[in-house]
Amino acid sequence: MVAHSDIEHSLVNKRWIEEVKKFPEKITVHELYKSYPDGKIDVEKEQALVEVYGSLIWQFPVYWFNCTPLMKQWFDDVLTYGWAYGSRGTQLKDRKIGLAVSMGSSEQDYRAPYDLTAVLRPYEMTLHYVKANY
Known part of the structure; x- marks a missing residue:
């Protein structure tokens, strides 16, 4: 699942999608902002999609x-x-659930104690809470 609000102007996330789409028999790309431009998520549809796939990747830029x-x-x-x-x-x-995140700022902005590990901690906690493998 990709959640980028302006994918056409993205460098990293757009490139990742282009590469992943080369393997449609193995990987399905689900773009949230294209699926829900009005911001109204169809919960039942999303849950059904999740149930179909064995492994998930949540891809988004850090804002x-x-x-x-x-x-x-x-x-x-x-x-x-x-x-x-x-x-x-x-x-x-x-x-199995993985995160693919991109950072839009410099490495200096992500130094301890506010490094990438700290930024991603809520997602790690979420994966732990739902008992997923990550």
């Missing part, structure tokens, strides 16, 4: 030390209690 707004909304809306977590929420359990 203001966070994911893009639509990616955050996707997490909030789609990763629901009883589906993604909780006693019966097992849809992501043992699923």
Whole structure:
């Protein structure tokens, strides 16, 4: 899943998508901003898509030390209690999930204690909480 609000002007994320799309028999690219230009996420559709695939990659640029707004909304809306977590929420359990992030600023902006590890900690915690493999 790709969540870039201006993919046509991206260097890194656009290139990643171009390369991944060379393998349509192995990899499906789902672009959130193209699927939901109005920002209204179809939760049931998204959950059904997640259920179809064994492994997932969440790709997004880091904006203001966070994911893009639509990616955050996707997490909030789609990763629901009883589906993604909780006693019966097992849809992501043992699923391989990876992050592919790009940084739009210099290396100097990501030095300890605010390095990339710190920026990505909420996503690591989310993956742990839903019992995914990462």
